[in-house]
Amino acid sequence: MVRTAVLVSGGGSNLQAILASQLFGEIQNCNLVSVISSNPGAYALDRARAAGIEVSVVDVSTFPTKRTFNTALMQKLGDLDIELVVLAGFMQVLQRPICKEYENRIMNVHPSLIPAFCGPGQYGLHVHQQVLDYGVKVSGATVHFVTEEVDGGPIILQKAVDVLPDDTAKTLQRRIMEQAEWEILPKAIDLFCRGKLTVEGRRVRIDEGA
Numbered sequence: 001m002v003r004t005a006v007l008v009s010g011g012g013s014n015l016q017a018i019l020a021s022q023l024f025g026e027i028q029n030c031n032l033v034s035v036i037s038s039n040p041g042a043y044a045l046d047r048a049r050a051a052g053i054e055v056s057v058v059d060v061s062t063f064p065t066k067r068t069f070n071t072a073l074m075q076k077l078g079d080l081d082i083e084l085v086v087l088a089g090f091m092q093v094l095q096r097p098i099c100k101e102y103e104n105r106i107m108n109v110h111p112s113l114i115p116a117f118c119g120p121g122q123y124g125l126h127v128h129q130q131v132l133d134y135g136v137k138v139s140g141a142t143v144h145f146v147t148e149e150v151d152g153g154p155i156i157l158q159k160a161v162d163v164l165p166d167d168t169a170k171t172l173q174r175r176i177m178e179q180a181e182w183e184i185l186p187k188a189i190d191l192f193c194r195g196k197l198t199v200e201g202r203r204v205r206i207d208e209g210a
């Protein structure tokens, strides 16, 4: 069983999707050891507690620098002997030492079709507002491995979602979560934990065999 930590900062609907997929047996060989939040007030922590998962808080506001925050987070992951790190609405940038230590073992869900509408400062509703302002007709979600380049790592799964004429950032966000994120993030975790992912340069090969 792959020892897994889910890192969160906010509402935790992606965490909830992971928990539901585990209950339905759709994620195999995954031991969800801990949910770690950068924000002590995150509703995701309540969701984790309700599911009986151990929680910890590495409160970003208590650290003098991003570097010391990253060091504390890496310590926590090491203490828990974590093998897979899942960023599910985690709003902090991971710096080089963590990215190197967990190379191709950290995955993130981003609410657009990377490489569009991504990179530094692109998170949450900002992404969907930019999609609307640009006028694209299709957006979606991406799960990718994390490197020190924000949203720049090898892509594992993507799913497209139509942008509708009357969408607001909120309605688009919700539809992309429901139709894409909540499906592809649990699926990517399952593929990883069953050893079905191989990274070759920028490309992730998926072994579709049983």
Ligand code: GAR
Residues within 6 Å of the ligand: 009, 010, 011, 012, 013, 014, 015, 044, 088, 089, 090, 091, 109, 110, 111, 122, 123, 124, 127, 177, 181
């Ligand atoms: C999700 O839409 C996720 O893709 C996005 O934040 C939301 C978190 O929702 N993440 C990013 O924008 C990261 N760049 P949740 O807390 O309900 O899962």
